[in-house]
Amino acid sequence: MxxxxxxxxxxxxxxxxxxxxxxxxxxxxxxxxxxxxxxxxxxxxxxxxxxxxxxxxxxxxxxxxxxxxxxxxxxxxxxxxxNGFDGRPKLPDGNSPVRIECWKVPRSRSGPDALRVPCLAGLSVARLVELAALARGVEMIDRGW
Incomplete structure (x- = not known):
């Protein structure tokens, strides 16, 4: 064989x-x-x-x-x-956007489907477009941490 x-x-x-x-x-x-x-x-x-x-x-x-x-x-x-920016998010159900949060936010506060990255400012435009194409947009949560 x-x-x-x-x-x-x-x-x-x-x-x-x-x-x-x-x-x-x-x-x-x-x-x-x-x-x-x-x-x-x-x-x-x-x-x-x-x-x-x-x-x-x-x-x-x-x-x-x-x-x-x-x-x-x-x-x-x-x-x-x-490091830390190439993770694949769990795609949300339905028409929800991909949710992105800083990994300094406690996991319990960021939700089970959030893509956690070292800092929101480290996401390139190309990466944001890629994520938006996977779902119905991107939701970046900035808690000021």
Whole structure:
């Protein structure tokens, strides 16, 4: 009996940034890697902790990363990836939207079907569109935590 054919899985292009467990960089997609610091500065400019700077090899962590993912959400090419944002939500029944909440909110308060992420600001426009296409829209709950 022949073994079933399996599609070859492409290698993950992202590599962890040194000193930043929650962040990974796809260097081939990073504008700053290819065109220098002046080409793109979105990640260091949006970081609330000032924990990123642009070096010759692209973004690097220089301070205390909050793991909020704002840098990844702001990246125009998707070159940065932050852990905790790729979860698949349980799709709501009927015509309800996908509900998204910060994972700092106690699970008991966010509801059983909520997609819990490190920070709402870390969601890219592309991810929001993807989630909206899965259901009848997206409901982002900001409790100010």
């Amino acid at each position: 022949n073994a079933p054919e399996t599609a070859a899985q492409a290698p993950d292009p992202y590599r962890a940034l040194p000193g930043a467990r929650p962040l990974a960089l796809w260097a081939a997609a990073c504008l700053a890697v290819h065109a220098g610091e002046t080409a793109c500065r979105r990640c260091p400019e949006i970081c609330p902790a000032g924990a990123l700077r642009i070096a010759d090899a692209g973004p690097e962590v220089t301070g205390d990363c909050l793991a909020c993912g704002r840098c990844a959400g702001a990246c125009p090419t998707g070159a940065l990836r932050a």
